[in-house]
Amino acid sequence: MLKLSKAAFDAIRKHGEQAFPHECCGVLFGKVNGEQRVVGEVFVIENQFEEAERYHRFLITPDNYREAEKVARAKKVDIIGFYHSHPDSPSVASKYDLDHAFPWFSYVIVSIMKKKYYDIHSWIMENDRSGFNEESVIIE
Amino acid sequence: MTVQILIPTPLRQFTNNLESVAVEGSSVGEALNNLCLKYSPLQKHLYSDDGKLRNFVNVYVNDEDIRYLQKESTPISEKDILSIIPSIAGGDV
Numbered sequence A: 001m002l003k004l005s006k007a008a009f010d011a012i013r014k015h016g017e018q019a020f021p022h023e024c025c026g027v028l029f030g031k032v033n034g035e036q037r038v039v040g041e042v043f044v045i046e047n048q049f050e051e052a053e054r055y056h057r058f059l060i061t062p063d064n065y066r067e068a069e070k071v072a073r074a075k076k077v078d079i080i081g082f083y084h085s086h087p088d089s090p091s092v093a094s095k096y097d098l099d100h101a102f103p104w105f106s107y108v109i110v111s112i113m114k115k116k117y118y119d120i121h122s123w124i125m126e127n128d129r130s131g132f133n134e135e136s137v138i139i140e
Numbered sequence B: 001m002t003v004q005i006l007i008p009t010p011l012r013q014f015t016n017n018l019e020s021v022a023v024e025g026s027s028v029g030e031a032l033n034n035l036c037l038k039y040s041p042l043q044k045h046l047y048s049d050d051g052k053l054r055n056f057v058n059v060y061v062n063d064e065d066i067r068y069l070q071k072e073s074t075p076i077s078e079k080d081i082l083s084i085i086p087s088i089a090g091g092d093v
Helices: A006-019 A062-075 A095-099 B009-014 B028-038 B040-046
Strands: A002-004 A025-033 A036-045 A058-060 A078-087 A106-113 A116-125 A132-135 A137-139 B002-006 B020-024 B057-061 B081-086 B088-090
Touching (some): A002 A006, A002 A106, A006 A025, A006 A078, A006 A116, A025 A058, A036 A062, A062 A078, A062 B081, A095 B088, A116 A137, B002 B028, B009 B040, B028 B040, B028 B081
Parallel strands (some): A002 A137, A078 A106
Antiparallel strands (some): A025 A036, A106 A116, B002 B020, B057 B081
16 A cells, blocks of 8 residues: 655646646655555656657656665655656556566556546556556555 | 675565675676576566666666666676666656
């Protein structure tokens, strides 16, 4: 289960709406307590994919990742996963998401329909890379 | 020679939760191969089916991305620290 703080959820929703019709992306900061993952805040990343493709692609570069790691360390939190938006498309992990995913991380996808938040889901890849499993999301 | 490889959080489940693993190798490629021999489930996450490093798996020698050095042929010495750094990509269909 993934617990998103209200602040983290609001930041993801706002980022998705602002970035529309492009995809937005960012890092989930928080802690893992057994089966429960708690995300307190997000670290916003500017989508680094080439502009013409940003309507259906996002990229967080290794430099972005290293910067996020440094910030997380200073805040004494961990990188739990990442979020991105699917503009005018369901919040379901795609084949492209699967091909590029790491195990263990939570992949939060927010669906933005016609510039407005529609819904949010989170996915974790199987360790054998065969697919994603959905994890429940609680906002509080 | 023995070098240290820093393992990112998502892959530590395959290295008995070790953040850093010591392996033998005189080049980046040798060290990574030995890492995968030691912890075989890492193989499919670091390498694609055709045996190439996945393009979202980035390997640094100290602070340098091996893409800007000699890639997997980059020579390493005992003082070097290798890091596996994810880049994260995805998107809709």
